[in-house]
Amino acid sequence: AQRVTQPEKLLSVFKGAPVELKCNYSYSGSPELFWYVQYSRQRLQLLLRHISRESIKGFTADLNKGETSFHLKKPFAQEEDSAMYYCALSAGGYQKVTFGTGTKLQVIP
């Protein structure tokens, strides 16, 4: 069975402070990991995926297979980063995506 755990429901940081949204997963094989973001009154959208190894809007995420983690990081938070963030996993040969419960990031001006 595959599972994604996001331990924090809410993360509040000041503008300019570093951000780390935690994500741990369980899956016996080699999954694909993603971060999705939902801004206020907008649709759920893909932020980044681990195989791309790219930085999107200043965010990066490194897959740590030993710790089964895929934490999302940004060195300096901006107010426009305030949103709901979901960590997700895809495995099993098709496009089933298992989502975590989400972390609401609140950037305080």
Next chain:
Amino acid sequence: ETGVTQSPTHLIKTRGQQVTLRCSSQSGHNTVSWYQQALGQGPQFIFQYYREEENGRGNFPPRFSGLQFPNYSSELNVNALELDDSALYLCASSLSDGSRYNEQFFGPGTRLTVL
């Protein structure tokens, strides 16, 4: 290019009734997935359709069924509605070969309330 659309936006039903939710995929996409998102939870995978056939299913009972049409629009049908079916239902489309993940584009969702 048209994005993913869903109808209706909101729906209220009573226990035991049946409901049909609709999704229009993004132009050119051949795969659609449906998710249920209860309040305070992440989306939960219901099933996926690839080229009009079910291509994977999550842990949902058979009273959740679906269809994908030749134009790649899709329906989610739920029979014998229960109170716990109250949720936001999301549809997501993608262009894929049916075996690997490709970026899914989500619709705005249909909010279903079961009384």
